[in-house]
Amino acid sequence: MDGSKAPVSEHVETSKAAVLEVASRGGRAAGRGLAVVDLILRFVAVIATAGSAMAMGTTNQTLPFFTQFLLFKAQYSDLPTLTFFVVANSIVAAYLVLSIPLSIVHIIRSRAKYSRLLLVFFDAAMLALVTSAASAATAIVYLAHKGNARANWFAICQQFDSFCERISGSLIGSFAAMALLVVLIVLSAAALARR
């Protein structure tokens, strides 16, 4: 009985180990897939935020005539909120560039734990930063387009049409980065859950 029991239990152990090995390989491949998607999304987000910052930072318009108004030349730095927009988008773009090496490490070491937690924290903080920049700028751009009759704030876009088109357009990259960062946070959490 003892002689025949050993091989059977050995066989069972081996097949168990084989099943675990296959499951582990499958999990590792899926984890690697998540890490690759993470890397690609980070590249896209860098382009989106850097593009936003550059589009806003190079905006100015000089009117071809003088009026009785003080304002005849407009640039983004006239409105402090738009300056914040440029600075915040530059910071987020710089952070995303710095996070790319870590993202590459995660493709190789798909079981990394603390580095992923670090990324989740910084991604969430950067999500807050880019969202605050995008929506503060949107509030000001909306005001520039529509004005506010109750507060006696005039719609400056009636004179500065190309300026307003440019600052409206540069918001897009920032909002795209917002959506990408939400996806990046969920991807990191999914990779942590899969380990």
Place this chain on the structure above:
Amino acid sequence: MDGSKAPVSEHVETSKAAVLEVASRGGRAAGRGLAVVDLILRFVAVIATAGSAMAMGTTNQTLPFFTQFLLFKAQYSDLPTLTFFVVANSIVAAYLVLSIPLSIVHIIRSRAKYSRLLLVFFDAAMLALVTSAASAATAIVYLAHKGNARANWFAICQQFDSFCERISGSLIGSFAAMALLVVLIVLSAAALARR
């Protein structure tokens, strides 16, 4: 040899199982601790966002005199951004109330995976929503305080002092909720990493 080998390997297996059991219990206790902190932070965040929405939503000021200006009565709904602030904070407060039962489930079942991933996704989305509300309102409140000489926007706070104090104060809860949601996302990710 065969007779003496079996008890030894059995003993080794038993002690291994005991070690794993202790480790698993330790992990489970830590996971439960994270889930309790998660629940407490959710309660605090509900109070912060609901308080913000109520403080902003009940703001109005009537000036005791008539002036040549159109504006002699101010309330939050005069500025569309402040209306968005009230709506967004109410939505986030409602979401947080709905997420409390799930948070309680996580205290009992500390190894839950998909429900935690769901919470990470919605927490990130709500972080974006509350941040956008807080910072858009901040941009407008800043403008109400300081005005903008280049765009001919006047500082309305010179007349509406108590209105401005109230709308400035109601931003605090929203910014607190922002920080709390970042912590909640990291806590969920940590719980997923610990499993």
